[in-house]
Amino acid sequence: MKQFGLGRSVALTLASAVLWGVAHLVVGLRRTGLALMGAYAIVLATVITAVFGFGDRLLPLAVQPGWLTAMTIGLAVVAVTWSAVIIWSFILVRPTSPTPVGQMLTIGLAASLCALIIAPSAYAARLAYLSHDVVTTLFSPSPSAPVLAEDPWNGAKRVNILLVGADAAPNRPGVRTDSMTVASVDTATGAATLFGLPRNLENVPLPPGPARERFPSGFSGEGEYTPNLLNEVFQYAEDYPEMVPGVAKGKRGPTLLKSTVSGILGIPVEYYAMVDMKGFAEIIDAMGGVRVTIKEPITYGRYNEGYLAAGTRKLSGQEALWYGRSRTNSDDYVRMGRQKCLLNAVAKQADPITVLNSFEKLAGAAKRAIATDVPQSLLPALIDLSMKVKGTQIKSLQFVPPLISTVYPDWTLIKQRVRVALADKPATKTATTRQTSSMHGTSPDKPVSLDSTCG
Template sequence: MAGKERDFGTGESVGLTIGSALLWGVAHIATGRQRTGFALMTVYLVLVAVIVTLATAFRGQLLSLAVRPSWLMALTIAIAAIAVIWSVVILWSFWLVRPAASGRNPAAATAGLLCLMIIAPSAWATRLAYVSHDVVSSVFSATTSTPVVSMDPWSGATRLNILLVGADAAANRIGVRTDSMTVASIDTVTGRTTLFGLPRNLEQAPMPKGPARDRFPYGFTGEGPRTPGLLNEVYQYAENHPEVVPGVRSGHRGPTLLKETISGILGIPVDYYAMVDMAGFAEIIDAMGGVKVTIREPITYGRHSEGVLPAGTRRLSGEDALWYGRSRTNSDDYVRMGRQKCLLNAVAQQADPVTLLNSFERLAGATKRAISTDFPQDLLPALMDLGQKVKRTHIRSVQFVPPLISTAYPDWDLIRETVADALKDRPKVAKPASATPSSTPNAGDAISLDDVCG
């Protein structure tokens, strides 16, 4: 029996339409369609129960699925389908309980508003799922060279070593220079992380076996008289000389040779790399709404000392954060390396889910432009789980800088011994009373970034 036949008033029609939006089937039962009404209620309650269960009991698994392209596409379709079905139920309910002609406008407006309240957030969620799919598919490798074991994604490895590269392709230089090189060594069980920082000006870096070592048997010396042969030139040299990394396509030769070179320097395997364009890094920080750091001493920046970052705890914009991590005015490469570690630590600690969600599309766009990596998509869920463990620990840092290491005549054996000591089960963590990112750490000590950065 239609609402018109039952002679529903405007208030009743509005109430039943709202009730049907909150619990499917209310309007159908009110108009005598018991079987249809209870069927809709059952479907609705099952759907709500599934969503609540997934959001509570399986929250961790949901976060992992959120970085799987196939699941993201399925989520996009599911959200859109639910929004359409919900809107159809609302309009169907209104039609059944529509009042006399004189009262239809308010009731119809209510039904339309309810549909909008369902469609708008669903469209937003669908958009986020689509953007996530796009970012994961664009940035991360679709395949992995080794099979992923579901029970142990790291295939028995006790540590995951990722090379973090800050690249600077300035207008006044040819190609890309990897001015910031840090290996994050992460315990796959506890999440305890040690950062190993290598200065850009390390000379005569030993090359991996093969064509690269054949060309540079006594260490990397660069292109010739016009280049000093520093570690930060290895990436671009490989891109310019395919023969030293045979069988690797353009864009991947640089990361491949740099990973192998740094692996040999540190004496540990480098599993994957992630390279961030420095200008793009500033975009990411702006999308986060800035990053809060403690500046111990004023930092002068700019090619002509045109600016100063005052001392104190403050929130830096992307541009200011870039200068914080890059400036060498009145300091040196090693001081800058310390500040870069503090900046990485601050970004990692402050990238909370609410911040990321509020600026998701801006972050997604900046990430696509700024980051390149060979990390495979099928390991992303495990990496997210590991990332949560890392955030609950204190990140430590070892920098291979003077006086521990001479950049002109590095002691490669000492570097490897220091790395091995730092990665022991219970490494001794130095906590100097006046440690700051503007001071050179004690030789060989693993310094807690929380102590150093404030």
């Protein structure tokens, strides 16, 4: 049996950690050494091919529970195998007659190498586990229709998702959907247009069936505690099951609101995603804040509790919450414009590095803050689509005064503007539809592009 000095033992242990089988070849275990080298080459080639050959195409795997489970197990197997190879190599080439210092040095080296392998693998496995937990918690495992791999959108040219900002207050039971935006995305190009609906649209037409039978002239509410506003429809459906018969509690509100908004805009709204406003602040804090440019100073709070000065700055979650909610010295429509800018800023700044660094906090905040009916099986397609959206200019059209009266809305005009916006053809300007873009940031004739420069 070969004898090894301290220096050679350390060198061979290090070499075996970098390339499996080196120590085995040196001690004469040729077949074992070559087999370990072959296994190492396969692992390395697989990783290199996956990262450099597929790149962004790996992202959809990160939202599939089966792949996430396999990834967790695979990482654990690789970490254990690699550590075993290091320990085995160390045993084969450890110093023949080590001094106490030499023995401690070589044992410490082997242990450190194992830790260097296990620590990142354990971290990656935890990320995979957290991803699995978020996906299975937030997204339904059963789609309403089969999702085809070759065409997940079933031939649809656009997918329309209702984005809802919900605000609950201690002195007001239930949930009010104070921010409602439909994101209409071209499934081929990723071109996206946001349609903003004010919370105080009155007497909105409800979809055919029990809801319209109850309110044939539009949603009129139930008096002072449930006024006839669009933001009351969600909670009303939850409180009155007969409005959406056969739909479970917790799903009645989204179902009726999607159908109502679909009727208003004249486009099918397939899915919704609702964010609790306080939870949204948690998400921004987990990201480390969000940077926006504020054109005009903003005072917030009923009693002027805070102040956001004009200029480019990074907002904390609480500041961003007030930035998106404040109506002090302004109105609902100015607030709607800020909310769109804030959403866009968050989307643009949530880069992979930011998400990875704050993944655990983001995962916890997302589970507490988000509700959606997007099925798990559609997530890979949505990830692919989001990558396309990121490379385009997001446009926005808000149906606010003077384009649309919230008291007497022109439902026909709203549908017309949606058709024009999605066709991307300018409409003819009229005196009744002209809007002051400097006040509300939106043209009635064509959507405006969004950036993170907000008033």
